[in-house]
Amino acid sequence: xxxxxxxxxxxxxxxxxxxxxxxxxxxxxxxxxxxxxxxxxxxxxxxxxxxxxxxxxxxxxxxxxxxxxxxxxxxxxxxxxxxxxxxxxxxxxxxxxxxxxxxxxxxxxxxxxx
Amino acid sequence: xxxxxxxxxxxxxxxxxxxxxxxxxxxxxxxxxxxxxxxxxxxxxxxxxxxxxxxxxxxxxxxxxxxxxxxxxxxxxxxxxxxxxxxxxxxxxxxxxxxxxxxxxxxxxxxx
Numbered sequence: 001x002x003x004x005x006x007x008x009x010x011x012x013x014x015x016x017x018x019x020x021x022x023x024x025x026x027x028x029x030x031x032x033x034x035x036x037x038x039x040x041x042x043x044x045x046x047x048x049x050x051x052x053x054x055x056x057x058x059x060x061x062x063x064x065x066x067x068x069x070x071x072x073x074x075x076x077x078x079x080x081x082x083x084x085x086x087x088x089x090x091x092x093x094x095x096x097x098x099x100x101x102x103x104x105x106x107x108x109x110x111x112x113x114x
Numbered sequence: 115x116x117x118x119x120x121x122x123x124x125x126x127x128x129x130x131x132x133x134x135x136x137x138x139x140x141x142x143x144x145x146x147x148x149x150x151x152x153x154x155x156x157x158x159x160x161x162x163x164x165x166x167x168x169x170x171x172x173x174x175x176x177x178x179x180x181x182x183x184x185x186x187x188x189x190x191x192x193x194x195x196x197x198x199x200x201x202x203x204x205x206x207x208x209x210x211x212x213x214x215x216x217x218x219x220x221x222x223x224x225x226x
Contacts, residue, residue, distance in 0.1 A: 032213055034214065036215075036217075041123075041202075041220065041222060042219055042220065043118075043120075043204055043217035043218050043219045043220050044204065044206075044215070044217040045217070046214055046215070049213065049214055051213055090157070090158065094213065101148075101160060101163060102160075102215060104150075104157055104158040105157060106157035107157050107158075
C-alpha cells in the first residue's frame, strides 16, 4: 500500500531564506513521486515529479526535490523563498495499479515572512 | 494538453438539498477521472474514480455518488447534503500510461 507523510503542517520562512518541505513515503512498488502546489481557492498545479533516472528533479518556480530511496524521502527545496511561494504544498505517490491513483500527503502550508 | 473545467466555483446549499457538480475534460479522450474532496486541514481524500463511461469506483462510503455519462464528463451528486459534505471538491484527470494528474480549479461547497 502507498502512503505519504508530510512533516509539519505549517512552515514559515523569511523571504530569501531556504525553503525545505519534508515528505516521506511508503510504497510496495518503485514509486512515482510528485509535488503539487495549491494557491487559495484554486486547483493543484504540478511543481515537479520523479519517475525514473536522475534522483534530483528540478521543477517550476526554482523548486527542486531529491529522491532518496534509502531514506524513502522526497523533500522539496528552494534556495531562496519569495513572497509568491506562499501556498499549500502537497506531496503525492502514484499507485501504478488500476485507475492510476495518487495518494496525497495532508499538505504543508508555507508562509513567507517579509 | 488536457484542460479541466469545473463548475460552479462556489456553492452554498442548505442541509438536505441535492447537489450536482460537473467536470468536463478537453484535449484528450478516454481519460481516467477522479473526484477529490479537500476538507479544512485534512488534505486530499479520493472519493471516486472512473476509467471509462459508466465505470465508477468508490473509495469511501459516504453520502455522495458519481456518474460518468460521457467519456469526458464526470458528475458528483448527492440526494441530500449533510453539513459534513462541506469542503473543496477537485476534479482531476490523467491518461493511462501518462504520469501525473491535471486538476480542475475546484468547487468550494458550503452546506449551511
